[in-house]
Amino acid sequence: MKAIHSRWPVIVRVLAAILGGYAFTYATTATLARLLPFARYDAAAVATLLSFVVYLVFVLWAFSARTLGQVLAGVALSVPLAAIAFWPQLLGGMR
Amino acid sequence: MSAPALMTSLALAYAGMLGLCLGMDRHWKQLGSARLSPRWQRLCRPLGALLLVLAGYAASFVWPGGMALVAWFGLISLAGLALLLLLPYAPRLVLGLPLAGGLLAGLFALF
Amino acid sequence: MERQRSLTQSMSWLHTWAGLLLGWALFAIFLTGTLAVFDKEIDWWMQPELSDRGLGQAQAAEVAQRWLEREKPQASGWNIGLPTERAPQLSVSSGEQRRGERTQLDPATGEALPVRETVGGNFFFHFHYTLHLPRMIGIWVVGFAAMAMLVAIISGVIIHKKIFKDFFTFRPAKGQRSWLDGHNASAVLLLPFHLMITYSGLAIFSAIYMPAAVDALYDGDRQAMFRESRPGAEQAQQAGGGARRAGAEQGQPRGRGEGARPQAPAAELLPLAGFIERGEAHYGEGMVAGLSVSNPGRADARVTVRPLLGSRIELTKGEGMVFDGVSGRLLDAPEPSRPSLLTQRVIAGLHFAQFGGYPMRWLYFLCGLVSCVMIASGLVLYTVKKRRQVKADSSEGRAFLRLVESLNVAAVAGLSLACAALLWGNRLLPAELAGREFWELRLFFGVWLLSLAHARLRAPLQAWREQLFVAAALGVALPLLDLLLAPGAADRARLGLDVTALLLGATLAWVAWQLPRIATSRARRTPAVQIAGAER
Structure with missing residues (x-):
């Protein structure tokens, strides 16, 4: 069992895939809802339905990505995505 | 009633899966069809596909459009599974079943 | 850093662990969900006073x-x-x-x-999406398991090298080869069903699982979104x-403070x-x-x-x-739903399977059973594979395998047994018993716990066989019990349930009967490998 020698990379990867993947999916879904050119309700509904595909693809990618760094970079992408999705709230909060 | 249509659809789904199955070399040999010329084998796959389409058409007599599509997926999946189990356990029944199924569907339709 | 791994290797790792660690929960979700297809019929059966x-x-x-x-x-x-x-x-x-x-x-x-008070068929329905945990926790656990199912399905497709070639391949009584064939075939032939039922299950609670869009566009006000849907x-x-x-x-809390x-x-x-x-x-x-x-x-x-x-x-x-x-x-x-709402509701409807009458119900029931078989065969496959390697393995590895073996037995055979016991309890517990439905629950979970204890104590093969045989006996004898204790209640629906239990019990008995053959056929591994190799 190779994993025994180096458990930490595996644990980090699993956490990045599950929790980081959720954060990424959350941000992507919100961004998608913000950007889809539909009525507000429809955009939210469609983005929500697609969210599971986003999560699924992220998890599969997180386990097949060559290095852990790539995975963590993918997780970090959720920050700018969330900024796009929540810009009205962010601006409102700064005032 | 829709019982004959349902039986027909199931029989067609099974026959269609059998066609796809016979189109594969492994199963063509397995079912002792070596006596027949390979030309017949090449016919199996398109014929099977056609029968599957017909199974969907028969299902549309049982359910309205969208539901028939859902049922069609279920019917061909389960028919395929039945075929899968018959192949090792009762290979003699494999070819006989669609005939029996068709006959049964016919009986259902009559009574 | 980690060693470079191929896509197949990483997906295989993911498939194994997602499938194994959540497989126990998934089997419970799928089995109770399958039974819940006939929730009203089970309700009816469990109250024989009604006619x-x-x-x-x-x-x-x-x-x-x-x-x-x-x-x-x-x-x-x-x-x-x-x-x-x-x-x-x-x-x-x-x-x-x-x-x-x-x-x-x-x-x-x-x-x-x-x-009589009874948990009824509703119990299976609620267990299906909450695992009898507190509602919100249960919904999240089940959602996590469903996501793992989705991951396992897709990673399974990626690692399956010969999907089309092996489409109709099942070689029984060949040990690991048979388990793999069975797992693959039940997964591939019903792939549309597995995907549909898992995805639609997630979609039903999508607003709970993924509130991102509501948070972004409605400031998290789900009611506001709901009002806009109509x-x-x-x-x-x-x-x-x-x-x-x-x-x-939709169960929205309404009329709060109405008393005033x-x-x-x-x-x-x-x-x-x-x-x-x-x-x-x-x-x-x-x-x-x-x-x-x-x-x-x-x-x-x-x-x-x-x-x-x-x-x-x-x-x-x-x-x-x-x-x-x-x-x-x-x-x-x-009014007719707008397209996006309609999409949502059609997906939810595909999961609830309330359409198409009894033929459709039976299709869902059978497909659900195959899903259960698929999950169970995957769980067993892990132990069959591991058992071969275990001699070279650490004692830690051996203890883990032992744990997996017993959890497999309890999750698959034990739950089937507990479900059968619940139906028996419904007939055997006195009809006037106070708090009767809680006794039914105690019986269900008690039997399940006992099955886990039994699985820990007995050798794996014995544990499997004994529990499957008891479950089979309970199923096969259910019609007898029903006719003896509620003779006046026999009608089409109740007899239908009896016969179904009989057939399922007979199937379990057959599986239990076959198990030693499958288990010992590891000795004949060589010919199996030859056959597999010859066909490449």
Whole structure:
């Protein structure tokens, strides 16, 4: 069992895939809802339905990505995505 | 009633899966069809596909459009599974079943 | 850093662990979900005091109204479950629809029927999406498992090298090869079903699992989004003056603080039977499931006609036509869903499987059983593979394998056994027992716990066989039990359940019978490998 020698990379990867993947999916879904050119309700509904595909693809990618760094970079992408999705709230909060 | 249509659809789904199955070399040999010329084998796959389409058409007599599509997926999946189990356990029944199924569907339709 | 791994290796690792660690929960979710396809029928079976009187819905509504006006004149609301094809009994409750205790009425005498308390088929339905945990925790655990299922399905497709070549391949009695064949075939042949049922299950609670879009566009106000889904409802509400409070719309908490408002003056409620016809005019003949009345006997009485689900794929749960109970005026009728809502509801409807009548129900039931077989064979496959390597493995590895073996037995055979035991308990526990449904629950979970203990104590193969045989015996003998203890109750639905239990029990017995053959055939591994190799 190779994993025994180096458990930490595996644990980090699993956490990045599950929790980081959720954060990424959350941000992507919100961004998608913000950007889809539909009525507000429809955009939210469609983005929500697609969210599971986003999560699924992220998890599969997180386990097949060559290095852990790539995975963590993918997780970090959720920050700018969330900024796009929540810009009205962010601006409102700064005032 | 829709019982004959349902039986027909199931029989067609099974026959269609059998066609796809016979189109594969492994199963063509397995079912002792070596006596027949390979030309017949090449016919199996398109014929099977056609029968599957017909199974969907028969299902549309049982359910309205969208539901028939859902049922069609279920019917061909389960028919395929039945075929899968018959192949090792009762290979003699494999070819006989669609005939029996068709006959049964016919009986259902009559009574 | 980690060593470079190929895509197949990483996906295989993911498939194994996602499938194994959540496989136990997934099997429980799928088995109870499969049983819940026939939840109403199980309900009916579990209350043998009820019988089908062939009563028309209009007559039933009259009986119910008379009883409710006599017994519950002061209630804030009434609910009437009308006899339908799947549930031919007449039941009433008062107060909040979800919590109100149901009373079964004898349609002939108009009196309450003494029926045994039971968890009913509803137990399987609730267990299916909460695992009997506190509701929200359960929903999240089940959602996590469903996501793992989705991951396992797709990673499984990626690592399956010969999907089309092995489409119809099953080689029994060849040890690991057979388990792999069985796992692959049940997964591939029913791939559309597995994907559909898993995805639609997630979609039902999508607003809970993924509130991102609501947070971004509605500041997290789910009610606001819900109101926007039906723009027409807003006007109807203004016209009808809070008419929608009458409907049990999607279980939204409504009418909070209503107690503070003064009651409307007394006014006579129209005969409820008349509303059924008006509901049928909209939903179609025989498509009304029940009536809800709010503020009965008051001037602001509202009658909601609830449709039977199943005339379309779209899930119309919680929807209804709302009438003024005094004047009979139509206040609110469901409008066609907008495309995005329709999509959502069709996906939910695909999961709930309320459409297409009994043939469709049986298709879902059989497909669900195959899903269970697929999950169970995957769980077993892990132990079969590992058992070969275990000699070279650490003691830690061996202990883990032992744990997996016993959890497999308890999750698969033990749960089947517990489900059968629940049905037995329903007939054997005294009908008048106080807190009877809790005894049924104790029995169910007690048997399940015992099966885990048994699986820890016995060698794996013995544990599998013994538990499967007991479960099989309970299933096969269920018709006998039913005919002995509830001879008068035998009707088509109950006999149908008996026969189904008999057939499932016989199947389990056959599996238990075959197990040693499969297990010992590891010795004949060489020919199996040759055959597999020859076909490449």
